[in-house]
Amino acid sequence: xxxxxxxxFRTGIKTETPPQPDDALRGxxxxxxxxxxxxxxxxxxxxxxxxxxCNGCELEIHCLNNPYYNIEGLGIxxxxxxxxxxxxxxxxxxxxxxxxxxxxxxxATPGPKLVVAIGDCGRDGGIFGESYASxxxxxxxxxVDVVVPGCPPTPVAILQGILTAVSSKTGS
Numbered sequence: 295x296x297x298x299x300x301x302x303f304r305t306g307i308k309t310e311t312p313p314q315p316d317d318a319l320r321g322x323x324x325x326x327x328x329x330x331x332x333x334x335x336x337x338x339x340x341x342x343x344x345x346x347x348c349n350g351c352e353l354e355i356h357c358l359n360n361p362y363y364n365i366e367g368l369g370i371x372x373x374x375x376x377x378x379x380x381x382x383x384x385x386x387x388x389x390x391x392x393x394x395x396x397x398x399x400x401x402a403t404p405g406p407k408l409v410v411a412i413g414d415c416g417r418d419g420g421i422f423g424e425s426y427a428s429x430x431x432x433x434x435x436x437x438v439d440v441v442v443p444g445c446p447p448t449p450v451a452i453l454q455g456i457l458t459a460v461s462s463k464t465g466s
Contacts, residue, residue, distance in 0.1 A: 326457065329460070330368065338456070338460060339378055340373065340382075340456070341373055341375070341378075341399065341403065342382075342384075343395075344385050345384055345392045346391075346422075347386025347413070347416075348386070348415075350413070351415075351446040351447065354446045354448065354449050355412070355449075355452060358452060358453060363449050376400075376403040377402055377403070377404065379404075380403075381408040381410060382399065382408070383452075383456070384396065384410070384411050384416055385412045385413055385415070387420060387422040387428045387429070388429040390426070393429055396432075396435050397435060400436040408440075408460065409436060409438045410441075410442060410455050410456060411431065411433065411441045411442070412452060413446050416431060416432045417432075417441045440455045440456075440459040441455075442455035
């Protein structure tokens with residue numbers, strides 16, 4: 295025990311200093327928030343649907359909520375009900391068991407609605423493809439506005455896909 299304490303005192307604190315706030319990034323966040331408010335008139339509400347994924351894309355989506363990406367600060371938030379959503383964020387190949395649930399979720403989302411398919415599996419079924427257990431990509435079940443490729447796509451790519459869907463749907 296004493297040896298460990300001595301080593302701690304000898305070594306000292308070995309952490310990095312935190313980065314200084316970047317006003318350029320803060321300005322970008324304000325621009326994105328202003329664009330969303332311009333296009334929608336309010337914050338963007340997203341309902342995430344896992345249609346049968348391996349959870350790789352979900353991990354990247356969860357990263358969007360951490361302090362580094364902070365999508366809440368951009369005026370984008372996740373909701374629990376499709377009735378409150380403006381956008382569906384769908385991950386994974388659509389399994390046969392989720393086909394009806396995905397259609398019902400899409401129907402429950404008020405118009406005008408946006409659909410973003412995340413990952414290679416959401417695009418065309420990915421490594422799972424189309425089989426007795428999988429319908430394939432999201433577009434085979436519901437209409438898709440934007441596809442974000444990657445296995446899994448980075449949080450930045452997902453955010454770009456979300457913003458592309460918002461700006462393309464409103465025509466600007």
